[in-house]
Amino acid sequence: MTYSISEVAKKLNLTVYTLRYYDKEGLMPFVERTPNGTRLFKESDIDALNVIECLKSTGMPIKEIKKFIDWCSDGDSTLQKRYDMFLERKAVAEAQLEELKKTMELINHKCEYYKTAVDAGTEDIHKTNKIGNF
Amino acid sequence: MTYSISEVAKKLNLTVYTLRYYDKEGLMPFVERTPNGTRLFKESDIDALNVIECLKSTGMPIKEIKKFIDWCSDGDSTLQKRYDMFLERKAVAEAQLEELKKTMELINHKCEYYKTAVDAGTEDIHKTNKIGNF
DNA sequence: TGTTGACCTAGAGTTAACTATAGGGTTTAT
DNA sequence: ATAAACCCTATAGTTAACTCTAGGTCAACA
Known part of the structure; x- marks a missing residue:
């Protein structure tokens, strides 16, 4: 099961603008695309976005959150x-x-x-x- | 007992810039001045600033806080x-x-x-x- | 087939809340 | 009496986090 960007926006109470902004800032490198470029969100992507929202709610700036996301991509060494x-x-x-x-x-x-x-x-x-x- | 702007800033963990900004935005109409224009903060002014900080911490924007301050000046009708x-x-x-x-x-x-x-x-x-x- | 409604990017614009600078006055310690 | 350390205003600049617009692609439906 996958979700479109507007479905995810509704689910997380965000706008599609905000989601694309997060993506542009490097918070969602894991989201896959269809051949023509449309984002396809998996269940695990939504879980990750929930973690991002959680971090944001503690006042963590987006650039710091990006660091964490990068660490996740870097694997066990981080x-x-x-x-x-x-x-x-x-x-x-x-x-x-x-x-x-x-x-x-x-x-x-x-x-x-x-x-x-x-x-x-x-x-x-x-x-x-x-x-x-x- | 009165306090200078920098003393108040230290007390409330704000900068003097921030305090002057609040004043400019109309959050501190009650603060008195010396003849040459220097602000003199009374104990009650600090109490009021604590309330302002409290409202701010609930996410209330400064313009809304100003409304409240205005109501305070308007007396019992509000x-x-x-x-x-x-x-x-x-x-x-x-x-x-x-x-x-x-x-x-x-x-x-x-x-x-x-x-x-x-x-x-x-x-x-x-x-x-x-x-x-x- | 053509129009509606999703999606896309790049980049400009907005807003709130500071934060800093320039230019100037006053008080206090040497 | 002069320099340091405060104070002031007006105004410009900064930053974060969106928010929107322009211009375009693509799939489905009438």
């Missing part, structure tokens, strides 16, 4: 590099989690703050009571 | 809007958390995959055993 890279990504993701927790705390606090203020019809309720303005 | 905005941000942050969990799962899986492969000296150990290549 295994350690690839392992180290994922360990680093794990650390980044964990830091993001910590950051996100703090963000959620502040947002929850703000939700409380504004709920009280909306109910009171004025923000003064906080100013007079010193529950923290910002 | 309380509901501000409340709704934080509820929406809360939903976004929760979605980000879900996304991040999935990301971490994939990364952990990959860490396992590469640990095994590095130990074996080859990636073939997975190809033959079908533990999932990507």
Whole structure:
């Protein structure tokens, strides 16, 4: 079973422009073509694109992701590099989690703050009571 | 107690360029100046900047953040809007958390995959055993 | 057979968020 | 009193990641 570029775009919630851009940047050297040049995506290509999206979501720039893809093409000699890279990504993701927790705390606090203020019809309720303005 | 722009930059881990850029974009209408134009940051300004950083970390663009700041200046008539905005941000942050969990799962899986492969000296150990290549 | 709708490339354009430069003022330490 | 170390504005430049356009190929359907 293979997929066209627009099918893959739909599946991964990307545009065909974005997929072609990724290909141009060297992120998809594994995707095969029909004799006339049309891309044919295999199941494993979609798995690889999921990994790419995963790396991107940790804030990894496309040029770094390309390095990883190149290492994959280079075979077993790059295994350690690839392992180290994922360990680093794990650390980044964990830091993001910590950051996100703090963000959620502040947002929850703000939700409380504004709920009280909306109910009171004025923000003064906080100013007079010193529950923290910002 | 007040702070200079470079002190605030250090505190918030931003550059002075970034702070001046935020000011230019209307994110800091509350910051006062000395007679000759130098910005003087109060404690409450730093609190506000923390909120701005919090919103930014949920992916909110600066123009949207400016809207919120404007609402703050507009007073009690915008309380509901501000409340709704934080509820929406809360939903976004929760979605980000879900996304991040999935990301971490994939990364952990990959860490396992590469640990095994590095130990074996080859990636073939997975190809033959079908533990999932990507 | 001809037109619709996919696909393709090359390359230009866009956008957000900085980041830096030029040119100038003020305060502080020697 | 002069140089270092801040501060300022206005404006230009950068970068990443798309996003789009122009111009063209190809397969299927009416």
